[in-house]
Amino acid sequence: MTKKWTNTYLIPYVLWIGLFVVAPLAMVLYYSFFDIQGHFSFENYLRFFTPIYLKMAISSIGYAFFITFFTLLVAYPTAYLLTRMKNRRLWLMLIILPTWINILLKAYAFIGLLGTYGPVDTLLAMSGAGRRQILFTGSSFVFVSVYLFIPFMILPIYNSLEKLNSSFVEAAYDLGASAWATFRRVIFPLTLEGVKSGCQAVFIPALSLFMLTRLIAGNRVITLGTAIEEHFLVTQDWGMGSTIAVFLILAMVVVMALMGKGWLKRW
Amino acid sequence: MTKKTIIQFDHVAKRFDGEIILKDISFAIERGKFYTLLGPSGCGKTTILRLIAGFLEPSEGTITFDGRMVNKIPPNKRQVNTVFQDYALFPHLNVFENVAFGLRINKLTNKEIEPRVKQALHFVNLDGYQNREIAELSGGQKQRVAIARAIVNQPQVLLLDEPLSALDLKLRTAMQVELRQLQRRLGITFIFVTHDQEEALAMSDEIFVLNQGKIEQSGSPRSIYDEPINRFVADFIGESNIIPGTMLKDRVVSFAGKTFDCVDQGFDEREAVEIVIRPEDLEIKPHGEGLLQVRIESQLFRGVHYEMIGKDEDGNSWMIHSTKSARIGEEIGLFFEPEAIHVMRHGETEEAFDRRLESYEGAGHD
Numbered sequence: 290m291t292k293k294w295t296n297t298y299l300i301p302y303v304l305w306i307g308l309f310v311v312a313p314l315a316m317v318l319y320y321s322f323f324d325i326q327g328h329f330s331f332e333n334y335l336r337f338f339t340p341i342y343l344k345m346a347i348s349s350i351g352y353a354f355f356i357t358f359f360t361l362l363v364a365y366p367t368a369y370l371l372t373r374m375k376n377r378r379l380w381l382m383l384i385i386l387p388t389w390i391n392i393l394l395k396a397y398a399f400i401g402l403l404g405t406y407g408p409v410d411t412l413l414a415m416s417g418a419g420r421r422q423i424l425f426t427g428s429s430f431v432f433v434s435v436y437l438f439i440p441f442m443i444l445p446i447y448n449s450l451e452k453l454n455s456s457f458v459e460a461a462y463d464l465g466a467s468a469w470a471t472f473r474r475v476i477f478p479l480t481l482e483g484v485k486s487g488c489q490a491v492f493i494p495a496l497s498l499f500m501l502t503r504l505i506a507g508n509r510v511i512t513l514g515t516a517i518e519e520h521f522l523v524t525q526d527w528g529m530g531s532t533i534a535v536f537l538i539l540a541m542v543v544v545m546a547l548m549g550k551g552w553l554k555r556w
Numbered sequence: 557m558t559k560k561t562i563i564q565f566d567h568v569a570k571r572f573d574g575e576i577i578l579k580d581i582s583f584a585i586e587r588g589k590f591y592t593l594l595g596p597s598g599c600g601k602t603t604i605l606r607l608i609a610g611f612l613e614p615s616e617g618t619i620t621f622d623g624r625m626v627n628k629i630p631p632n633k634r635q636v637n638t639v640f641q642d643y644a645l646f647p648h649l650n651v652f653e654n655v656a657f658g659l660r661i662n663k664l665t666n667k668e669i670e671p672r673v674k675q676a677l678h679f680v681n682l683d684g685y686q687n688r689e690i691a692e693l694s695g696g697q698k699q700r701v702a703i704a705r706a707i708v709n710q711p712q713v714l715l716l717d718e719p720l721s722a723l724d725l726k727l728r729t730a731m732q733v734e735l736r737q738l739q740r741r742l743g744i745t746f747i748f749v750t751h752d753q754e755e756a757l758a759m760s761d762e763i764f765v766l767n768q769g770k771i772e773q774s775g776s777p778r779s780i781y782d783e784p785i786n787r788f789v790a791d792f793i794g795e796s797n798i799i800p801g802t803m804l805k806d807r808v809v810s811f812a813g814k815t816f817d818c819v820d821q822g823f824d825e826r827e828a829v830e831i832v833i834r835p836e837d838l839e840i841k842p843h844g845e846g847l848l849q850v851r852i853e854s855q856l857f858r859g860v861h862y863e864m865i866g867k868d869e870d871g872n873s874w875m876i877h878s879t880k881s882a883r884i885g886e887e888i889g890l891f892f893e894p895e896a897i898h899v900m901r902h903g904e905t906e907e908a909f910d911r912r913l914e915s916y917e918g919a920g921h922d
């Protein structure tokens with residue numbers, strides 16, 4: 290009887306997964322085997338391995354890597370400080386709050402901030418550094434992405450730091466370790482799980498960014514995400530767009546597998 | 557301070573947020589001895605250990621280590637290692653790496669580290685456990701790894717915060733013996749924290765009995781057991797009968813409506829006192845014999861002995877430990893030696909107590 294009931298409860302979940310996860314994936318895979326004239330072919334896959342697309346792939350992975358790296362660099366110390374704060378719930382709330390605001394709104398806010406004659410530009414001019422193009426550069430794209438992803442990195446790291454038993458830290462000090470040695474040999478390894486889930490939570494979405502790329506980087510940064518958008522909305526080459534999506538999905542699977550296995554453990 | 561002294565507390569006080577946790581603690585710890593801090597939960601034992609280890613700074617007073625004031629020296633710069641109450645073994649390292657931790661911090665080479673780790677594991681009877689993961693160990697084994705991890709650094713003082721409290725009774729008793737032997741073999745100072753008075757009596761060279769942030773009494777297990785300074789110590793160290801009495805003159809005390817010979821002196825005439833007699837010092841005699849008559853009210857079999865509660869004619873309760881049993885409701889006689897009577901003065905300080913004892917025992921009391 291219980292078995293039957295469990296199955297009944299599963300129906301909505303299975304329907305959801307089937308309709309919104311498996312079916313789209315299957316369709317993407319299906320479309321990837323058709324060229325722009327609608328003929329079945331492997332041409333798209335061959336095209337992916339031409340320099341244009343390979344460069345795009347490398348650039349995507351590179352940007353995602355930098356975004357993840359800088360996010361981690363900011364998020365880890367922040368999460369650490371957070372665990373030592375008096376009213377950490379409040380601070381945590383303040384960090385989570387921006388994630389409730391639509392990403393497009395935030396992107397437009399940054400366009401205003403970073404644009405020509407915007408506050409940052411003006412400040413730079415006043416400080417004597419001179420006016421320069423800030424918006425529509427690779428670095429502004431990384432900067433804004435890092436800003437957007439920071440909360441998603443902080444949360445898992447904060448949680449693992451919270452769970453870290455303070456007596457491990459004391460034991461390390463007791464055994465003669467300096468603050469840095471304690472961090473490197475005890476605190477960081479014991480919060481690696483949080484770091485890994487944070488890196489996953491940032492790297493995977495960063496790999497497929499396209500809206501933000503367009504708005505902040507203009508056409509200076511071309512990634513797989515923007516290429517998919519281009520193929521679907523501009524060139525109408527759904528087959529090639531799907532093929533790129535297939536490779537993106539494969540990349541994500543690889544990242545998850547790597548992070549799950551704990552390759553960072555050897556650190 | 558003598559040459560033997562390794563740690564000294566001088567009028568150390570500790571406050572947390574204005575609340576006084578330790579008040580005016582002074583003591584000297586000598587090299588190579590086994591000390592126990594004994595007291596009920598919350599009395600400040602861990603706080604004292606943390607002051608010695610360097611995790612806390614005293615609010616007042618000074619702590620001296622090997623002749624040097626160490627109030628502000630951080631824990632990683634002290635020649636003291638701690639066995640934590642929850643062991644605090646690093647879960648991401650195996651047994652070998654846990655034990656090697658302090659040596660690696662001190663930048664020893666692998667060649668130097670390996671024999672020392674093996675020797676430390678040998679000391680705690682864990683030969684061949686190097687490659688085990690921490691999660692695979694039992695409570696007693698974790699305990700030993702924690703000790704090995706501390707002693708491998710050859711500290712001058714080893715601090716142990718209730719290390720046996722998580723173990724079952726049998727293992728605990730075995731570990732008590734092992735720890736005591738280990739201390740003797742290593743020849744370093746152990747400062748051991750426990751709330752278990754039997755453990756303290758069994759293991760220590762010297763016991764500090766703590767209560768509410770104060771040292772009530774310090775001394776050898778024997779002297780603390782035989783001559784508790786006050787009601788708290790008498791009660792905390794083993795079972796005892798504590799009865800109000802009057803000191804008639806030197807070596808004569810009256811309680812329970814009768815007059816008895818005793819061995820205590822140095823009191824005022826007709827001073828109100830409390831007398832302590834340990835349950836195992838009471839001997840059961842037939843009704844009418846002995847020094848006191850009681851009616852048995854309850855009896856429990858405690859394994860080795862019977863524990864009986866009797867009431868005398870004055871209404872005082874007497875706890876009796878005896879291998880003989882009695883029937884409930886039975887009238888029996890109780891006999892005890894003059895040495896079994898210990899007289900306590902109300903509100904006597906430890907110094908005054910020691911002075912009074914020395915005045916008539918000579919150098920007999922230590």
Ligand SMILES: Nc1ncnc2c1ncn2[C@@H]1O[C@H](COP(=O)(O)OP(=O)(O)O)[C@@H](O)[C@H]1O
Binds near residue numbers: 572598599
């Ligand atoms: N960091 C701290 N902040 C505030 N109070 C503390 C702190 N550490 C200990 N205390 C208080 O000090 C008292 C003694 O604690 P502790 O030394 O741990 O006792 P014990 O080890 O004898 O059980 C307790 O009442 C405890 O609540």
Ligand SMILES: [Mg+2]
Binds near residue numbers: 601602717
């Ligand atoms: Mg404690």
